[in-house]
Amino acid sequence: MTSTDPGPLRPTRQRRAVVGVLGTFADFRSAQDIHELLTSAGEKVGLATVYRTLAALADAGEVDVLRNEDGEAVYRSCSDSHHHHLVCRSCGATVEVEGPAVERWTRAIAEQHGFTDVSHTLEIFGTCTACSGSS
Amino acid sequence: MTSTDPGPLRPTRQRRAVVGVLGTFADFRSAQDIHELLTSAGEKVGLATVYRTLAALADAGEVDVLRNEDGEAVYRSCSDSHHHHLVCRSCGATVEVEGPAVERWTRAIAEQHGFTDVSHTLEIFGTCTACSGSS
């Protein structure tokens, strides 16, 4: 069940291309966006492959995935440590933040209720300085 | 923009029915599930109407909405104060939790980075006592 077998992951042209574009932006982009970036960069990669690759990377913990308000999955490469995001609702600018206290709190709350194998999702949304100016 | 006009909300049979079933379960259910519950309860309500009603209720803050792992929106009636959820990954049991400290922390972090109009999402997942026994 909890198979830790990552399986072979051949470094193909497509996979390298996806990892490549992931390094060119700092905010969250949808799989479709990433596919377009790839295409406009001259890299021919199928949409299905982009989805598969992104899923694999997310699985391997090399990219963060979260859902925007429409429920679409959006991706972004990330540092390998556990963290959360502060995202600008308007321009998408993202800041990675850490909160040891929150980590502790969630674990405590969960254990208090007898829950084990605890995990959590936490995202903060707001309007960044640059965007709060324009109406 | 920030129109506070709730608009008339006529208490129709359909709307009452939706609110009705929302009171019959304590975990999160998808719009489709709710529609089926309604149907099997003999209430004829169109799927589109269920979606519309749920959206309206969510908008009015009378129900909580969150996304399950597949990105589907799931709903549940809730208390009117701001809170978060501790959800059992296995059986779906839900506990509402509050964390003033977390609220303060997110606001502080956001302001520290110049973000305004801050909001956040926080859900805790785990395995409840009842479920952690079975393999």
Place this chain on the structure above:
DNA sequence: CTGCAGTTGACAATGATTCTCAACTGATTG
């Protein structure tokens, strides 16, 4: 009772994500 704005429902339309499956490719072996 009448009229109208708010509602509804059946169904089409959208759109993201997944599935299918034959063709392809990279690493390995002889």
Place this chain on the structure above:
DNA sequence: CAATCAGTTGAGAATCATTGTCAACTGCAG
């Protein structure tokens, strides 16, 4: 280098949740 084979890919079909369309309907005020 050529054969081999499991892992990969891509084009397009298939899913499926959610939203849009629009004519018919329904509470409620007058």
